[in-house]
Amino acid sequence: MDNSALLFQLASKGLFVGLLFGVIVWSSRDRNKYRKLVWVTVFLTFDVIMFGAFTRLTDSGLGCPDWPGCYGHSNPIQAMEHIRAAEALMPDGPVTVMKAWIEMIHRYLAMGIGVLIIAILVISWRFWMRSGKTIPQFSPWFPLALFFFVCLQGAFGAWTVTMKLQPIIVTIHLLLGMVLLAMLTWVGARQNTHVPVAIEGKKLRLPAFLSLLVLTMQIALGGWVSTNYAALACPDLPLCHGAVMPQMDFEHGFTLWRSLGMTAAGDYLPFDALIAIHWTHRMFALLVVAVMGWTAWRATRIAGMEKVGRALLGALALQIVIGLSTVSLEWPLALAVAHNGCAALLVLLTVMVNYKAKIAGQTGDLSTADRIDSPTLAASND
Structure with missing residues (x-):
């Protein structure tokens, strides 16, 4: 295929995914x-992040070893002859x-995000101009x-x-x-109507x-x-x-530019390097729990931030349980994917x-929900 x-x-597949979610918006x-x-x-x-984790954890990242297609085709069905040949040569490779489908579905969903972001850009520009940039x-x-970021x-x-x-990539x-x-999420937060946050919330900016x-x-x-497969x-x-x-x-563990499973010199990565990688992640988690737990607890004490503070505390506790369970249960796939999903949450x-x-201490501002039907914008849409 050219x-x-x-x-x-x-x-076309990315556009289909985008339109599918666009129907949800429109309806x-x-x-x-x-x-x-x-x-x-x-x-x-959020879903693509979790599916990307599933792709990585099932070793499906090279399910289609070329890009953007699969053996030069847009889907695994057309590339089936090549996939079957590679699978016969290396059954556990x-x-x-299955891995080809996982990889391509991940790509289709990612392209759908690109389509939706283009729609967000076009619509925001249209509203911005018709509202007189107000x-x-x-x-x-x-x-x-x-x-540009999604590109x-x-x-x-x-x-x-x-x-x-390559691990760093x-x-x-x-x-x-x-x-x-x-x-x-920040763009979404700008569109929401928020309960007024007490002026004390400003003290939470640095934490x-x-x-x-x-x-x-x-x-x-x-x-x-x-x-680095150091789980x-x-x-x-x-x-x-x-x-x-x-x-x-x-x-060797934290030499960033090197091939998977290899040192920068081309030797096999020693197991002690994997221990260093895992141990560092585990120890740094203690600092994360302390800082985020303190911030979330303080948020629960500030009017207008109570709900998000409690949600953050709950998600942090859940992540701790999942992290401990993944190690004690020897990294089952479902928990490993959930660990990535909870990080995204x-x-x-x-x-x-x-x-x-x-926005702590701000009062009197109209939300986008109020302004979208304002006379200025409504008149510009006629």
């Missing part, structure tokens, strides 16, 4: 369809029919940043495949997915930012654990191989805490 036909067929009873579109995109991005919630600059994420998705799951791909979720910072670092460490390097709890400080190789809730801390 490249133009391949790209057209893949774009909803929410008067503010733009807000609904943003939050539906948040939902899809990276290419199987409604900040419709400013197109943030959606424009989302568009960057797509590039790292391609490099994940073409560079054969896969980890950055995961991080960018989480950042995209955070950006979309909320620190919580987001340490959470991002922990997700990066978790991605490094996953992409079972420490099989016991609370110690690691019966010691607080087991023998570890930080130099923590990102979403921490962004909401940051947003509420930002």
Whole structure:
């Protein structure tokens, strides 16, 4: 299949996914369809993060070893001859029919996010211009940043495949997915009607930012654990191989630019390096729990932030339980995927805490839900 036909067929599949979720927006009873579109995109991005974790944890990242298609085709059905041949050659290898479908479905869903972000950009620009550039919630600059960011994420998705799951590339791909979720959540928060937050909420700005910072670092460490297959390097709890400080190789473990399972010099990665990766993620989790737990508890004490504070505390507790269970139960697939999903939920809730801390003390502002039907915008739509 020539490249133009391949790209057209893949774009059609991404457009189909986008339109499918667009129907959900259009058929909803929410008067503010733009807000609904943003939050539906948040939902899809959250799902793609979890499905991406499923793709990675089932070793399906190379289920189709080329990009953007599968053996030059837009779906595994057309590439079945090549997939069957690769599977026959290596039955336990990276290419199987199931893994090919998992990888391509992940790509289709990711393209659907791109379609929805383009829709958000176009609609925001249209409303921004028709409102006389008077409604900040419709400013197109943030959606424009989302568009360029999702293109960057797509590039790292391609490099994940073409560079054969190089750990640093896969980890950055995961991080960018989480950042995209955070950006979309911020856009969604701008569209919501918020309960007024007490002026004391301003004091939470620094703790909320620190919580987001340490959470991002922990997700990066978790991605490094996953992409280096170090999840079972420490099989016991609370110690690691019966010691607080087991023998570890930080130099090789945290050399960033190297091939999967190899050192920078091309030798096999020593097991002590995997222990160092896992142990660091586990120890840093203690700091994350302390900082985020303190921030969430303080949020529950501030009027207008109680609900999001309690939700963040609950999600943090759930993540602790899932993290401990994945190790003690030897990393079952369902719990491993849930661990990634709960990390995404923590990102979403921490962004909401940051947003509420930002608007603390503000009163008298109309929400987008109120302004969208204002005379100025309504007249411009006639």
